[in-house]
Amino acid sequence: MKALIERIQAEGQNLGSGILKIDSLLNHQLYPDLMMEMGKEMARMFSGVQIDRILTAEISGIAPSLMAGYVMNVPVVYARKLKPITMSGPVFLETAPSHTKGGEVNLLVSAEFLHAGENVLIIDDFLASGKTLLALARMVKSAKSNLVGVGVVVEKTFEGGRDLMLKSGYNNIPIHALATIVSMDNGKIVLKEE
Secondary structure: OHHHHHHHHHHOEEOOOOOEEOHHHHHOOOOHHHHHHHHHHHHHHOOOOOOOEEEEEOOOOHHHHHHHHHHHOOOEEEEEOOOOOOOOOOEEEEEEEOOOOOOEEEEEEEHHHOOOOOEEEEEEEEEOOOHHHHHHHHHHHHOOOEEEEEEEEEEEHHHOHHHHHHHOOOOOOOEEEEEEEEEOHHHOOEEOOO
């Protein structure tokens, strides 16, 4: 997605250890027009797929998921990191390592928001190691829903997340990224051209 790639080139910062800071456009500050364009592009990429619900992780996956959900006219469910007192009844709980926070984070979704037999699209901010996406995929499987695709804003190919997804049995679903980073060596951010 050209507008996103240009913004990453202009505003992205390589913090080392594979950490990309794009707080000015996704992880802290948001531009609604850019988010809407991301949502439209996600909807276009998955236009041939029947989708009943979008699943994402709190917090940076919410904005692009919400815009895609708006365009696709489907509900968006996000996995919470902390269980609020209002979340009662059965929950799907998975853990995933956090690249930016260090350690493991919990991901919780109330069972009332993932239904058996539904087609679920996962959207998140990054595909890096793939472990957060795998945790969300396990939730979909636990709910007896159908994972029909994965969409991410940014994929860092050098961290092997796509390969992990494929090796974990998700080689029959489409995986799309709006921007793809192929290297972050020597303080640079090298993006795959569209």
